[in-house]
Amino acid sequence: MEITRLREELAALHGELVRYGLVVWTGGNVSARVPGADLFLIKPSGVDYDDLTPESMILCTLDGEVVPDTPGGKERSPSSDTAAHAYVYRNMPEVGGVVHTHSPYACAWAARREPIPCVLTAIADEFGGEIPVGPFAIIGDDSIGRGIVDTLRGHRSPAVLMANHGPFTIGVDARAAVKAAVMVEDAARSVHLARSLGEPHPIDPAAIDSLYDRYQNVYGQTATPEKTPEGAPA
Numbered sequence: 001m002e003i004t005r006l007r008e009e010l011a012a013l014h015g016e017l018v019r020y021g022l023v024v025w026t027g028g029n030v031s032a033r034v035p036g037a038d039l040f041l042i043k044p045s046g047v048d049y050d051d052l053t054p055e056s057m058i059l060c061t062l063d064g065e066v067v068p069d070t071p072g073g074k075e076r077s078p079s080s081d082t083a084a085h086a087y088v089y090r091n092m093p094e095v096g097g098v099v100h101t102h103s104p105y106a107c108a109w110a111a112r113r114e115p116i117p118c119v120l121t122a123i124a125d126e127f128g129g130e131i132p133v134g135p136f137a138i139i140g141d142d143s144i145g146r147g148i149v150d151t152l153r154g155h156r157s158p159a160v161l162m163a164n165h166g167p168f169t170i171g172v173d174a175r176a177a178v179k180a181a182v183m184v185e186d187a188a189r190s191v192h193l194a195r196s197l198g199e200p201h202p203i204d205p206a207a208i209d210s211l212y213d214r215y216q217n218v219y220g221q222t223a224t225p226e227k228t229p230e231g232a233p234a
Contacts (some may be wrong), residue, residue, distance in 0.1 A: 010030055011053055028099075029099070031098045041057045044077065044078060063086060084100075084142060099178055099181045103184070109163055110146070114166060116130060117202055123187050135147045148162070
């Protein structure tokens with residue numbers, strides 16, 4: 001039942017990549033760890049986003065091997081980034097979702113091999129500081145995964161700009177990783193625009209810490225609202 005739910009969620013989340021303009025053609029992917037099992041689901045390689053269904057998501061082991069005789073795994077190959085995702089899951093047990101996109105502004109920063117500086121409160125909120133750059137790595141084996149883990153382990157940012165490639169994001173689940181992918185592109189675009197007007201001013205580290213703590217621990221609906229007694233005004 002959990003795998004069925006994750007298949008449906010992943011199919012919908014890939015649609016969010018298209019909705020926010022983070023991918024073109026068949027590039028990019030979202031994966032999700034299966035809770036309580038050494039498994040994850042990932043997008044098939046080279047399949048149009050319009051053709052993705054829950055059944056087309058491919059179930060893999062944490063070694064990146066396709067689980068045979070399961071929907072999606074019978075006739076299609078998993079994403080070319082599968083080894084990278086698998087390496088992240090093996091080495092960062094707190095991660096439940098991984099996303100890769102080729103969003104244009106974030107890729108532009110990756111091409112420059114330049115971190116995105118923390119010059120906006122939204123960046124402090126989401127990333128807790130600058131968005132770092134990871135090493136250049138060739139697609140196909142776990143080199144990208146190693147770069148992601150080495151860069152993000154112990155870092156507050158859920159996003160890394162892999163040099164000359166593009167953004168990879170992580171989260172406690174796939175939805176959180178997709179949110180990070182949306183926000184890293186927004187940050188990359190905003191700071192690019194700011195630089196066209198002049199040099200942006202960095203935020204003081206103490207203020208970054210305060211903003212990050214508030215957003216991560218206070219912002220949003222964190223408490224269960226109390227029920228209004230029957231007959232009392234709402």
